[in-house]
Amino acid sequence: MSQASEILPSRVLVDASEIHELAMSSHSYIQQAIWWVRLAKALDQLAEEIVCANLTRLAHEFARHQPAISEDARALDEMGDEALRAIDATRKHVSLLAGESAAAAQVRDSVKWVWKRVQLMNCLFEDLSLIEGRTGDPASQGRRLRSVPMR
Secondary structure (H helix, E strand, O other), X not given: OOHHHHOOOOOOOOOOHHHHHHHOOOHHHHOOHHHHHHHHHHHHHXXXXXXXXXXXXXXXXXXXXXXXHHHHHHHHHHHHHHHHHHHHHHHHHHHHHOOOHHHHHHHHHHHHHHHHHHHHHHHHHHHXXXXXXXXXXXXXXXXXXXXXXXX
């Protein structure tokens, strides 16, 4: 497994567990219609969670509290935009190629890339949260910025 899959943050901004499960599905499972249906739904939900996390606001908040990390905070927002573009591209592939067994492995590789990008985004979020928590500001101590998935 790759290094990105070995890095699991304790503070999760965006839950990508369903995408991870689908990315690691067996070859025989990705040949089935249910995989394509679950994947389409999971990609839509992941995109919604990223949008609802409001990474632009989070980046501004981190930068306001710790100006020294403003570049890293901006990177969080950029990673979110990049993840959304990757999700959109993968979702289009799912719409166009659903059910085509020859394309399933390629689509699964795209899903793996999306998952890795979200994991890296979660790791950066955790790092920024830890840095912000070390400021000594009582308002930021123990605060956990976490998006709540909409159901």
